[in-house]
Amino acid sequence: MDYKQRLSFSSVLVVDDDPVYRRVLEFVLQKIGCRNFKLAKSYEEGIELFQQSVFDICLLDIELGDDQASGINLAEQIRSMNKIIPIIFMTSHFDLDYYFSCRHTKPISFIDKKISLIKFTQAIELGLNRSTSPPRIKKNNYLSRAATKHDDRKVYLNTGEYLESFRIKDIVYFFNKNQKTYVRVRNRNIQLAVSLKTIEQKGLPFFIRIHKSYIVNFNYIDSILKNDNKIRIKEESLPIGNSFREGFFERINPIK
Numbered sequence: 001m002d003y004k005q006r007l008s009f010s011s012v013l014v015v016d017d018d019p020v021y022r023r024v025l026e027f028v029l030q031k032i033g034c035r036n037f038k039l040a041k042s043y044e045e046g047i048e049l050f051q052q053s054v055f056d057i058c059l060l061d062i063e064l065g066d067d068q069a070s071g072i073n074l075a076e077q078i079r080s081m082n083k084i085i086p087i088i089f090m091t092s093h094f095d096l097d098y099y100f101s102c103r104h105t106k107p108i109s110f111i112d113k114k115i116s117l118i119k120f121t122q123a124i125e126l127g128l129n130r131s132t133s134p135p136r137i138k139k140n141n142y143l144s145r146a147a148t149k150h151d152d153r154k155v156y157l158n159t160g161e162y163l164e165s166f167r168i169k170d171i172v173y174f175f176n177k178n179q180k181t182y183v184r185v186r187n188r189n190i191q192l193a194v195s196l197k198t199i200e201q202k203g204l205p206f207f208i209r210i211h212k213s214y215i216v217n218f219n220y221i222d223s224i225l226k227n228d229n230k231i232r233i234k235e236e237s238l239p240i241g242n243s244f245r246e247g248f249f250e251r252i253n254p255i256k
Contacts, residue, residue, distance in 0.1 A: 006128050008251070011054065011203045012037040015046035015074060016061040016090065021113065025059065032121050036203030043069040047077055053202050054155050054168060055085065057127040059111075062091040062098060075105035082153075086127035155204060157183060160193040168206065172233060173216040174199050210248055211241040224252075 012034055016022050022039050029037050038053060040046040043064055050058075058078060060071040075087050087105060091098060092113040099110075108130055109123040155171075156163045172184040174196055181192045181199075192199075200209050206218045210231065216238065223232045229240040240248055 007033045007124070008035050009205060010034070010036065010056040010128060011205060012057045012059060012124075013040070013046065013049055013053075013055040014038065014059045015040045015043075015064070015071065016059075017041050017064045018061070021061075024115065028115060028117065028120060031117070032124065034124070043071075043074050046074050050078055050081065052156065054153055054204055056205060057124065058085060058087045060087060060089055062089050062102065063093075072102045072105060075102065075107065079105050084130075086130040088123050088127060153205075155202075157190075158193045159190060164190075168204065168217075169219065171207075171217055172220045173214055173238070174207075175215075176213040208248060208251055210244050211239050212244075214238050218252075224254075 012029065014022065014025050014029070014037055016025065016039075019041070022041065026037075026039060038049045038055075040049050046060070058075075060074055062071040064071055064074070071089060075089070078085065078087065087107045088109045088111060089098075089102060089107050090111045090113055109126055111120060111123050153168050154165045155168055156165050166183070166185055170185050172186070174181065174183050174192075176182075176196055181194060181196055182189045183192055196209075196213070196215055199207075200215055207215050208218065209215050216231065216233070220233045221231050222234065224230075224240075225232065225237070228237075229242070229245060230237045231240060
């Protein structure tokens with residue numbers, strides 16, 4: 001799977017207090033092929049988004065304005081929740097003092113705000129190489145198990161009374177039944193208080209919509225029945241909707 005395909009699977013958190021620069025970053029991310037990203041304008045928004053979603057890379061402005069905590073403070077908080085997520089700092093005034101003040105947060109790169117598209121792309125690619133890789137495709141068109149026992153990233157799901165945490169690697173798929181949304185976690189079905197559309201918009205890594213009623217985890221797909229428009233997950237067969245078929249095969253990019 002090449003860089004652009006990997007980027008299309010990945011989710012990026014961007015935190016910058018400058019609205020003009022946020023629009024610039026939005027444009028640049030779209031230009032390089034990033035489909036899933038969230039923009040925050042403050043330390044507080046950044047923390048809130050990070051707690052609500054699962055990200056593969058964080059792009060943080062070192063300076064977030066005089067009246068709020070800095071991007072370094074934000075990186076410290078993110079590191080307290082996730083020790084390995086790649087962090088990239090953005091600044092207009094980078095020098096050795098900045099480097100020594102933030103190196104304890106273990107950033108993987110620094111980007112000058114006078115954006116060079118090549119250097120920006122290189123930094124994102126470096127981040128992807130440090131992040132958990134998306135599913136790889138085997139030659140026999142079966143999907144490999146990309147999530148390992150060491151990948152313990154979690155997502156918080158609204159079950160009504162509570163926001164419950166689930167390890168992404170334990171989630172098999174999300175589905176609708178009788179106008180209600182459920183998540184299949186290992187062998188259990190748990191009812192949720194959110195829609196499939198909301199789940200899809202979160203851009204969770206490893207998940208893809210295959211039908212109006214199903215969002216599945218790539219890592220659990222055992223085989224694809226092309227002629228029947230179905231996938232197999234253990235003993236279950238799930239349908240691939242006609243309107244989702246082209247996008248599904250485009251993203252899995254099978255070796256034929």
